Amino acid sequence: MASTIPLDTKTLKVSPVHPPKITSVKPLAESTGLSSLPSIYTFTHNLHDEPISDDPEESIPIIDVSLLVSGSPEEQSPVIHQLNKACSDWGCFMVINHGVPESLTKAMIEVFQEFCNLPEEEKQEFHGNHVMDPIRCSTGFNPSVDKVNLWRDHLKFYTYPEFHSPNKPVGFSEIALELSKRNREVAIVILKAISKSLGLEESYIEKASNFELGLQILAANFYPVCLEPERAIGIPPHSDHGLLTLLVDNGISGLQIQHKGKWINVNLLPNALFAHIGDHLEILSNGKYKGVLHQALANDKATRISVAMPHGPSLDTVIRPAPEFVDNESHPPKYIEITYKEYVKLLLSGKICSKFRLDFEQSKAVYAS
Numbered sequence: 544m545a546s547t548i549p550l551d552t553k554t555l556k557v558s559p560v561h562p563p564k565i566t567s568v569k570p571l572a573e574s575t576g577l578s579s580l581p582s583i584y585t586f587t588h589n590l591h592d593e594p595i596s597d598d599p600e601e602s603i604p605i606i607d608v609s610l611l612v613s614g615s616p617e618e619q620s621p622v623i624h625q626l627n628k629a630c631s632d633w634g635c636f637m638v639i640n641h642g643v644p645e646s647l648t649k650a651m652i653e654v655f656q657e658f659c660n661l662p663e664e665e666k667q668e669f670h671g672n673h674v675m676d677p678i679r680c681s682t683g684f685n686p687s688v689d690k691v692n693l694w695r696d697h698l699k700f701y702t703y704p705e706f707h708s709p710n711k712p713v714g715f716s717e718i719a720l721e722l723s724k725r726n727r728e729v730a731i732v733i734l735k736a737i738s739k740s741l742g743l744e745e746s747y748i749e750k751a752s753n754f755e756l757g758l759q760i761l762a763a764n765f766y767p768v769c770l771e772p773e774r775a776i777g778i779p780p781h782s783d784h785g786l787l788t789l790l791v792d793n794g795i796s797g798l799q800i801q802h803k804g805k806w807i808n809v810n811l812l813p814n815a816l817f818a819h820i821g822d823h824l825e826i827l828s829n830g831k832y833k834g835v836l837h838q839a840l841a842n843d844k845a846t847r848i849s850v851a852m853p854h855g856p857s858l859d860t861v862i863r864p865a866p867e868f869v870d871n872e873s874h875p876p877k878y879i880e881i882t883y884k885e886y887v888k889l890l891l892s893g894k895i896c897s898k899f900r901l902d903f904e905q906s907k908a909v910y911a912s
């Protein structure tokens with residue numbers, strides 16, 4: 544009988560059959576025969592992680608963006624001060640009164656759920672081949688280098704300066720375009736205020752990052768119900784590349800941020816956006832504001848969906864600490880100079896990971912290799 548295992552005829556050694564590339568966790572989560580988590584999904588949580596903080600004093604700051612848009616200078620000034628505290632103490636905050644209609648956010652979450660429900664073969668055309676492809680539908684960060692599969696499916700597409708989007712299901716790209724535009728307007732207001740909160744001129748960050756051509760991504764995450772959530776992970780601890788990420792979810796908890804060494808659950812207020820600082824704002828401020836470490840847990844109760852929109856510099860911009868925050872004696876530059884594109888490529892190809900990527904010596908060594 545013909546063997547299905549390929550044989551090397553010279554040495555007669557059995558070569559392993561490569562398992563099919565795993566591109567989606569949804570069918571597995573929905574399969575009835577599953578009684579325990581397959582080992583490729585088991586994630587070892589760091590036992591040294593501090594427990595979740597239940598201190599009511601430690602609640603994520605809230606920023607009312609409407610005051611930044613229409614408030615008088617006297618009304619704006621306390622908000623800028625709150626932003627400064629939020630960015631330096633937390634690296635994140637909730638944004639309220641931002642003007643993005645709740646119906647639009649809900650429509651995006653629904654249409655992404657419909658995308659996830661498409662037959663696997665139909666989603667295949669969006670898998671992409673290269674980490675920088677403008678549309679990528681996948682499961683982990685980069686399944687070819689991830690050691691553990693993540694309990695999430697993922698669709699990521701570039702929405703600015705050029706708008707790319709899957710063309711199905713019906714209405715998907717129109718909703719994504721409208722949401723991306725509205726989200727960008729909010730990001731610009733916040734970035735101007737963050738510039739001021741750093742004592743810089745209001746358009747400093749936009750100019751330094753060439754924001755007019757800045758990369759904006761829509762990254763949608765689908766976390767199916769998991770039968771052993773404590774042994775799996777949705778997304779492991781990481782900080783986002785870029786300047787600022789604005790995120791919404793479907794009201795199911797799972798997102799956590801690290802604050803003073805403890806994990807804090809992010810339970811978004813109704814119709815709030817969750818804003819967090821990315822690595823490139825950390826670089827630009829020479830570490831005054833830090834890209835916040837966050838993770839997404841799996842759960843055994845309900846499907847969680849999140850839509851994150853990272854706003855970054857233009858791909859060819861070299862982001863460096865603002866001269867205002869550098870002197871060669873007590874405040875030397877803490878980060879290497881590298882274009883945003885090279886940084887994202889290194890990150891997505893697995894050559895630099897998590898917080899280590901900002902470590903000066905390590906990044907330099909990787910970059911030189």
Ligand SMILES: O=C(O)CCC(=O)C(=O)O
Pocket residue numbers: 762764778783790792797798837838839848849851
């Ligand atoms: O699902 C979440 O809440 C977090 C998503 C996230 O961290 C990401 O897409 O980078």
Ligand SMILES: [Fe+2]
Pocket residue numbers: 781782783837851
């Ligand atoms: Fe993230």
